[in-house]
Each structure stands twice: as structure tokens, then as C-alpha cells.
Amino acid sequence: MNFYISTFNNKKFLFLVFTVTLLMIIMQFLFLEYYTREKTLVMDPQTKRLVEKHNYKLALLGTSHTNYGDEMNKIDSEMFNYGMAYTYPIVMYQKMKKLIAFNPNLKYLLVESDYHQFYDSSFTESAIYTTYAFLLKDIKTGNENLFYSLNREIAPTLHKRIFVNLKSRIWDLDKSKNDPKPYEGDWSKVSQKLRNKYNMARYNSFGFSNDSEMNENSIDYYQKTIELAQKNNIKVILIRHPQTNEYLENMYKNIKINVDKYIDVLSIKYNLWDTYNLSFDIGNILDEKYETTRDYSQMDRSYNFGIRRSY
Amino acid sequence: MRLLFNSYEFIFAFLPITFFIYFYLNYKRLTEISKGFLVFSSLFFYSWWNITYLPIILSSMLFNYVIGNSLNNKESRHRFSKKSILTFGIISNLSLLGYFKYSDFMIENFNLTFSSDNELLNLALPLAISFFTFQQISYLVDSYRCETKEYDFLNYALFVTFFPQLIAGPIVHHKEMMPQFAQIRNKIKNYRNIVMGLFIFSMGLFKKVIIADSFAVWATNGFDIASTLNFIEAWATSLSYTFQLYFDFSGYTDMAIGLALLFNIKLPINFNSPYKATTIQDFWRRWHMTLSRFLRDYVYLPLGGNRKGEFRTYNNLLATFIIGGIWHGAGWTFIFWGFLHGMALVIHRTWGKLGFKIWAWLAWLITFNFVNIAWVFFRAKEWDDAVMVLSGMIGLNGIVLPERLGSKLSFLSNYGVEFTKGAIYAVSESNLVIFYIIIAFAVVLSLNNSTLIIKNFKTSNKNLLIFIVTLFVLATHSIYKLGENSEFLYFNF
Numbered sequence: 001m002n003f004y005i006s007t008f009n010n011k012k013f014l015f016l017v018f019t020v021t022l023l024m025i026i027m028q029f030l031f032l033e034y035y036t037r038e039k040t041l042v043m044d045p046q047t048k049r050l051v052e053k054h055n056y057k058l059a060l061l062g063t064s065h066t067n068y069g070d071e072m073n074k075i076d077s078e079m080f081n082y083g084m085a086y087t088y089p090i091v092m093y094q095k096m097k098k099l100i101a102f103n104p105n106l107k108y109l110l111v112e113s114d115y116h117q118f119y120d121s122s123f124t125e126s127a128i129y130t131t132y133a134f135l136l137k138d139i140k141t142g143n144e145n146l147f148y149s150l151n152r153e154i155a156p157t158l159h160k161r162i163f164v165n166l167k168s169r170i171w172d173l174d175k176s177k178n179d180p181k182p183y184e185g186d187w188s189k190v191s192q193k194l195r196n197k198y199n200m201a202r203y204n205s206f207g208f209s210n211d212s213e214m215n216e217n218s219i220d221y222y223q224k225t226i227e228l229a230q231k232n233n234i235k236v237i238l239i240r241h242p243q244t245n246e247y248l249e250n251m252y253k254n255i256k257i258n259v260d261k262y263i264d265v266l267s268i269k270y271n272l273w274d275t276y277n278l279s280f281d282i283g284n285i286l287d288e289k290y291e292t293t294r295d296y297s298q299m300d301r302s303y304n305f306g307i308r309r310s311y
Numbered sequence: 312m313r314l315l316f317n318s319y320e321f322i323f324a325f326l327p328i329t330f331f332i333y334f335y336l337n338y339k340r341l342t343e344i345s346k347g348f349l350v351f352s353s354l355f356f357y358s359w360w361n362i363t364y365l366p367i368i369l370s371s372m373l374f375n376y377v378i379g380n381s382l383n384n385k386e387s388r389h390r391f392s393k394k395s396i397l398t399f400g401i402i403s404n405l406s407l408l409g410y411f412k413y414s415d416f417m418i419e420n421f422n423l424t425f426s427s428d429n430e431l432l433n434l435a436l437p438l439a440i441s442f443f444t445f446q447q448i449s450y451l452v453d454s455y456r457c458e459t460k461e462y463d464f465l466n467y468a469l470f471v472t473f474f475p476q477l478i479a480g481p482i483v484h485h486k487e488m489m490p491q492f493a494q495i496r497n498k499i500k501n502y503r504n505i506v507m508g509l510f511i512f513s514m515g516l517f518k519k520v521i522i523a524d525s526f527a528v529w530a531t532n533g534f535d536i537a538s539t540l541n542f543i544e545a546w547a548t549s550l551s552y553t554f555q556l557y558f559d560f561s562g563y564t565d566m567a568i569g570l571a572l573l574f575n576i577k578l579p580i581n582f583n584s585p586y587k588a589t590t591i592q593d594f595w596r597r598w599h600m601t602l603s604r605f606l607r608d609y610v611y612l613p614l615g616g617n618r619k620g621e622f623r624t625y626n627n628l629l630a631t632f633i634i635g636g637i638w639h640g641a642g643w644t645f646i647f648w649g650f651l652h653g654m655a656l657v658i659h660r661t662w663g664k665l666g667f668k669i670w671a672w673l674a675w676l677i678t679f680n681f682v683n684i685a686w687v688f689f690r691a692k693e694w695d696d697a698v699m700v701l702s703g704m705i706g707l708n709g710i711v712l713p714e715r716l717g718s719k720l721s722f723l724s725n726y727g728v729e730f731t732k733g734a735i736y737a738v739s740e741s742n743l744v745i746f747y748i749i750i751a752f753a754v755v756l757s758l759n760n761s762t763l764i765i766k767n768f769k770t771s772n773k774n775l776l777i778f779i780v781t782l783f784v785l786a787t788h789s790i791y792k793l794g795e796n797s798e799f800l801y802f803n804f
Binding site: 009010011013014016017020021024025028159191193194197198200201204 | 502506509538729737770779782
């Protein structure tokens with residue numbers, strides 16, 4: 001067939017359109033399936049570290065709040081920070097199982113009790129399943145799919161992940177671009193109006209509102225995590241991390257009351273150690289220089305960059 | 312749930328099944344049955360959302376068919392004059408529309424005026440009621456003018472319910488539809504129409520899901536979530552909606568035109584690059600052209616048009632556009648939007664009489680900005696939302712520019728301009744919205760519109776490539792947005 005002729009017969013044109021498009025879609029699908037299995041379902045670096053070394057006495061469980069927030073305290077040299085973005089109760093429970101399996105000496109567990117652990121985004125956030133698909137694949141989430149790349153939870157972020165992955169590979173090749181960048185941002189210069197705006201955006205991202213209700217699935221997995229720890233003679237401490245004044249002071253009343261009440265109920269029910277509550281402004285303890293807008297736009301937690309500057 | 316053009320159920324089930332059965336019946340020479348099947352499919356498509364509204368469209372059709380026939384019948388003698396029958400027909404149609412669409416608006420205003428506390432009816436607006444009501448009113452008026460033929464009920468039902476145009480237009484005229492339904496050669500599969508139909512349908516789908524739905528997020532952030540907007544945020548918000556509305560509605564229209572072409576039916580064009588307009592009159596010759604045609608033929612001209620002196624002409628223009636505003640929605644912001652456009656046309660007419668001329672680029676700039684500002688009222692749910700966006704657009708909430716421009720434009724600090732990161736944060740966390748707006752300007756000002764694309768369509772290599780890329784991007788996007796589909800804006804009007 002001469003591909004350079006200017007017009008096609010209509011039937012042939014349709015045939016070509018659908019055949020070529022279908023082939024391209026199939027190729028893309030095969031690539032996505034390969035990528036999903038190779039990249040998304042691999043073990044995350046923390047779990048790998050856990051599997052390799054198993055003599056920690058103290059472990060931390062929680063989201064990025066835990067991952068960045070608790071590094072500051074350097075509580076113990078034998079501390080294992082298993083906190084990472086999207087480690088909500090359902091993921092915590094899976095991580096708890098790994099902790100017990102690979103770390104028989106574990107004595108103390110600090111479990112994050114920040115507000116966002118108990119609301120809708122803590123169970124429906126699609127990224128939970130993407131990041132921790134390898135941990136969650138053996139449990140029923142109600143979103144199973146024969147093909148991983150078509151999983152309702154994985155699909156929406158898949159192309160973005162591939163793009164980021166490819167970008168980072170290209171970026172790494174150009175070593176000159178890895179030079180440290182000058183610090184541009186300055187927390188103290190951010191106007192109160194903008195800080196309030198950032199704060200509101202964080203509430204929105206967690207789906208907080210005046211009539212938000214605690215997510216029953218999250219509560220269920222949160223309690224399961226505590227029960228599993230206690231069954232294995234691990235002392236559990238609930239912990240809340242440093243956040244900004246704006247985030248704490250403007251928090252919706254119903255959320256504040258509900259979570260605090262729930263923590264009290266848990267403390268009594270499971271005879272937990274006193275809650276370690278770090279409710280004060282991060283801005284007071286961290287270096288005020290930030291690199292990007294993102295660094296100071298997330299009012300509910302510190303950033304690893306800020307922490308490094310402080311210590 | 313509505314059976315939307317951009318849903319999997321529609322694309323992979325409803326459309327192919329309807330298409331194949333319709334042409335199979337025609338192939339077997341069962342033309343009346345095939346027509347009946349198309350009416351049945353269209354009503355099924357309509358009822359998918361809510362079957363309780365099916366009796367409304369059916370009784371409306373039956374009523375208008377009977378009234379239309381009695382108006383059209385030159386020989387029969389009635390107890391009532393034709394004018395009374397027409398008046399009765401129009402009032403009945405408008406009452407139906409008024410009851411569902413404007414009851415709560417009237418109750419609210421009554422309560423506000425008389426400090427009363429009457430309960431709202433909270434009626435759900437039957438799908439497409441604004442469109443099929445206008446379409447049938449035009450049929451009645453033409454029957455009164457003896458411009459219609461005696462159609463049988465099946466043809467009439469197909470004219471009203473034909474699914475590609477049923478929900479949100481184009482508002483078709485019986486003269487352009489009925490003969491097409493009757494033509495024998497339209498009963499045979501036509502591969503050229505299938506190619507063009509699928510091509511234009513894909514383009515429309517692309518406009519809707521890739522472009523309009525992206526702008527929708529930013530417009531919603533600005534209008535519905537933000538409490539204040541700085542200068543750039545306010546402009547990004549208004550422009551996002553301006554482009555969202557265009558790509559959403561013209562995307563829908565392209566899909567409707569494409570779908571109709573699969574059945575060998577040519578729908579009238581509804582958009583002709585409206586944002587290229589250099590006057591407001593020009594804009595209304597390019598935007599929602601079938602609505603403009605309806606308003607001209609069935610409101611403006613019957614009111615007297617421009618035949619009764621300047622003052623009456625201005626009044627007629629204002630009245631026509633205020634009616635156009637009310638048609639779009641029951642709210643003062645819609646009425647004000649219509650009033651603004653009416654006033655703009657009055658000013659344009661006066662300007663023309665004075666004989667002044669301005670450069671084309673300046674004329675475009677004024678027209679586009681007027682349209683953009685007027686859309687703010689069209690989109691705002693409350694007056695306060697419109698005021699918030701407009702006050703941001705004129706810089707009342709401060710002018711904040713991205714920090715990286717600070718070194719180059721530092722002199723602006725003396726005039727109160729701030730430089731900070733997150734200058735557009737209320738609309739979008741990234742600057743993607745700015746990039747999209749620039750691209751959208753380039754697209755609407757430089758590329759050919761769908762009408763021209765269809766007119767000059769060839770099964771060439773270039774179109775083959777465009778078609779494949781469009782379908783591939785749509786397929787990829789559908790994986791990305793698995794299971795989600797958003798409604799078309801004009802479904803609400």
C-alpha cells in the first residue's frame with residue numbers, strides 16, 4: 001500500500017484508523033501492565049530496610065507527618081521510621097504485620113493520631129493503593145481488577161508516575177543539574193492571607209468540612225493495628241505531630257472534638273500510654289528558608305527539606 | 312445517571328446497537344419500523360436518566376402535534392380562530408417550561424418582596440425541556456404561518472426526539488429535518504458520512520474531556536471554592552470559564568453533528584469561531600447560532616424588529632436578550648447577563664450609526680473582554696461570586712505576580728504590586744492553567760472550526776493521523792480517568 005497517496009477509500013480509511021489505534025492502545029496497555037508490575041508493586045525502600053535488618057526496639061507508623069515530623073526528635077538510635085505518605089490505617093495494619101514478621105524485638109510503637117488519619121481521604125485516596133499495592137494486594141479493597149493497570153485506584157496516577165519516573169531518569173543523566181539550588185523561599189515573608197489560603201487548600205485536600213464524619217473503615221483498621229501490636233506485647237503510644245498555628249487554630253470544631261474524643265476512648269479501651277501531643281507551630285522550630293512554594297504550602301506538617309536545615 | 316455522549320455505555324453499547332439495528336431494518340426495507348425504532352431509541356436515551364419525565368415529553372409532543380395540525384389544516388373550520396389556537400399552544404408550552412424551570416425562582420422573589428415564607432417546590436428540571444419547548448414553539452408558529460406540511464406523528468416524533476440533538480440542541484427547524492428523514496438515500500449506510508461523523512464526534516469528545524474538563528477544575532476553584540482572588544487568579548478564573556463553556560458546548564455540538572451524520576442527517580451548525588468576533592453582533596452570529604436564529608425569528612422580529620423606529624428597535628433588542636438570559640436559567644445573574652448583551656447590541660448599533668471605525672484588533676479585544684466579563688455573571692451562582700471575581704479582575708484585591716518576575720519587574724513594587732510564590736494558588740497549584748489559556752487562545756483564534764473541517768474533509772494522510780492521535784489520546788485519557796464522566800454544561804439550561 002502506498003502510504004503517500006493523498007486520499008483513501010472511506011472504508012479503507014476507517015479500517016486503518018481503527019486498526020492502527022487499536023494496535024497502539026494494545027501496545028500501551030502491555031507497557032502499562034509491565035510498568036505497573038515492575039514499578040508499582042515492588043517493595044518500597046523502607047520495607048526493604050526492614051526485611052534486611054531486624055533489631056529495632058521502637059517503630060513509628062504514620063503518614064508523611066510521621067516520616068518528617070519524628071526525624072526531628074531522634075528519639076532513639078534503634079528507631080525505625082516506617083512513616084511514609086499515605087500510610088493511613090489500612091496501610092498501617094499491613095505494615096504492622098511486616099514489622100512483627102521481620103522484627104521480633106520490637107517493644108514500642110508510636111502510632112500517628114493526626115486528624116487526617118480518620119476521615120474519608122484516609123480510605124479512598126487512590127494513591128494509597130498505588131504506593132502500597134504490594135502490601136495491599138492480598139487483602140480485599142473492593143477494587144480488585146484482573147489487570148493491575150486498569151485498577152480503579154492505580155489507573156488515575158499511572159501516567160503521571162511513568163512521566164515522573166522518566167523525568168527523573170533523564171534528570172539524573174545530567175549531573176550538572178544536581179547542584180544544590182539557592183534557597184529562594186522565606187516563610188516569614190508569606191503573608192497571613194496566603195498562609196490562610198494554603199491552610200484551606202490542605203483542609204480541602206483531606207475533604208474536611210463542617211459535616212465531615214469519621215471513616216468507619218479507617219477506624220476499624222486503626223483499632224486492628226493497635227490490637228495486633230498489643231497481642232505481640234508491643235506498647236502502643238498515640239502521637240500527634242507538629243503543625244502550623246493556622247492549621248491547628250482553624251481546624252473544624254467537629255473534627256477536633258470527634259478525633260480528640262475518639263483518642264480518649266481508645267486510650268481507655270486499650271490502656272494506652274499518654275498521647276504525646278506536639279501541637280505547636282512548625283514555623284517556630286524549623287528554619288524559615290524553603291526551596292519551593294510546595295515546601296511552605298502544606299501547613300499540616302514539616303518538610304524533609306526544612307528538617308535538614310534545622311539539624 | 313444520564314446516558315452522556317462521553318460515557319462508555321453510550322459509546323460502546325447504545326450507539327453501535329442503535330446504528331446497526333437502524334440500518335439493518337432499512338436494509339430489509341422496513342423503513343417505517345426503522346424510523347419507529349429510532350424514536351424508541353431516542354426515548355430510551357432520554358429515559359435513562361429518569362423515566363418519570365418520559366410522559367412529559369410524550370404528552371408535550373402529542374399536544375403540539377395536534378395543535379400544529381389544526382393550525383396547518385387550511386380547509387377545516389374551527390370554533391376558535393387560528394390566532395387563539397396558536398396563543399393557547401404557546402402559552403401551554405411556556406407554562407410547562409415555567410412550572411418546572413421558574414416556579415422556585417418566582418416563589419423566592421415573591422417571598423423576598425412580601426417577606427413571606429412560602430415553601431419552594433424543589434422540582435427537578437426535566438432533561439432537555441428548554442430545547443424541546445423552543446423547538447416545538449417554532450413548529451407551532453410556522454404551522455400558523457402555513458409554512459409546515461402535514462407530517463405524520465412518527466416523523467414529527469423523530470423531529471423532536473432525534474437523540475443527537477434532543478438534550479442540548481442544536482435547536483433544529485422542521486424545514487431542515489423533516490425532508491432529510493424522508494429521503495430514501497438517507498436510509499442507506501454512507502461510509503463517507505460515517506467517516507466524517509466519527510471524525511467530528513472524536514473531535515467533540517476531545518474538546519469536552521481533554522480541554523473543557525481541565526478548565527472546569529480551575530473555574531470551579533475560582534468561582535466556588537476561593538474566598539478572594541487576586542488579579543491573576545481572577546483573570547485565570549474568568550478565562551477558564553470562558554474557554555470551558557466554549558469547548559464544552561461546541562464539543563457537545565460537534566458530537567451531536569457527528570452522531571447525526573452517522574444516520575445521514577445533517578444538523579445545522581451552532582458555532583462558527585465565536586471568539587474571533589470583532590463586534591457583539593458578529594459574536595451572536597457565531598455563538599449558539601440556532602438559539603440566535605430562534606430568538607431572531609420568533610421573538611425579535613415578531614416584536615417589530617427594526618421596523619418601528621430606533622427606540623423600539625433598542626427595546627426589542629433588550630427584550631430579546633433578556634428573554635435569552637431567562638431561557639438559560641432561573642436567576643437574576645442570567646437576566647443581568649442577557650441585559651448586558653442587549654445593552655452591548657444597543658451600543659454597537661448606535662456606534663454604527665455614528666459611523667466611527669476602530670482597528671480590527673481593538674474591536675476584537677473589546678468584544679472578547681466584554682464577552683468574558685459577561686460570562687462571569689452567567690457562571691456565578693450568587694451575585695457575591697460575580698463581585699468577588701470582578702473585583703479581583705480590576706485589581707481591588709491586590710496585584711500579585713509570580714516571585715520569579717520580581718527581579719525583572721521590581722519597579723512595579725512601587726505601585727503596590729506584590730511578588731510572591733503561589734500567585735495563582737487559589738485557582739491552581741501549578742502554572743498549567745496559564746499554559747492552557749495560552750494554548751486555548753491560539754486554538755480559538757487560529758485553527759479552523761468544525762464546520763470548515765467537515766466542509767473540506769478529505770480522507771487524507773493528515774486527517775488519518777489526526778484521527779488516530781485523537782482516538783489514542785482519548786483512549787489513554789479514559790484509562791487515566793477510569794469510570795469518571797462529567798456532564799455537559801448546557802444540559803442544565
